Amino acid sequence: MFLGRVVGRLWATRQAAGLAGRKMLLVRPETAAGREADRLVVAVDGLAAGPGDRVIVAHGSRVRDLTVGADVADKDIVIGIVDGHELVK
């Protein structure tokens, strides 16, 4: 799992059946120092996260099967919305 910040939502009119109707979020992973990584992950929302939320994203087909269902065509899933975290420097 990793920590990231939801920076936006993603809509696509034409999409594979495995993504139809799924709420897709753009998540920017954070580094351990709290800075944001220079890449984006498209994650399927298993909860009700929205832009601005800091989230925990888990990766893998088994995680996907257990949360949003085996028919979903994405392996990055939001499994937690962070209230607070504490990092030592």
Place this chain on the structure above:
Amino acid sequence: MILGRVIGHVWAARRDARLQRAKLLVIRPHAIYEPAFPTRHLVATDDVDAGVGDDVIVCLGAPARASLGSNDMPVDAAVLGVVDRVEWRADAMQAAGAAPGIKRALPALDAVSK
């Protein structure tokens, strides 16, 4: 499994129902794994009561789920042990070609020995 150090805690009230009782830690994998972990951190569940500053063994994938007593946990990383002591040989770590698959010299294993 990988070696890392606990650098923090995470609190999340809204989370997957199966994770309600899990303690979540932020782990920084040791530098030998970079850039395999571009985010330079992992969030892992903790069953062994590790604390901030501890060096830990983190298991990834299916065994991490199994360690929580059920294969139905939506996690991909779990702390399986707190490291008491690590021994490593500098020449084995740093020589390119020291072992099959090691194509380049590895960076120093920072801060494993306390």
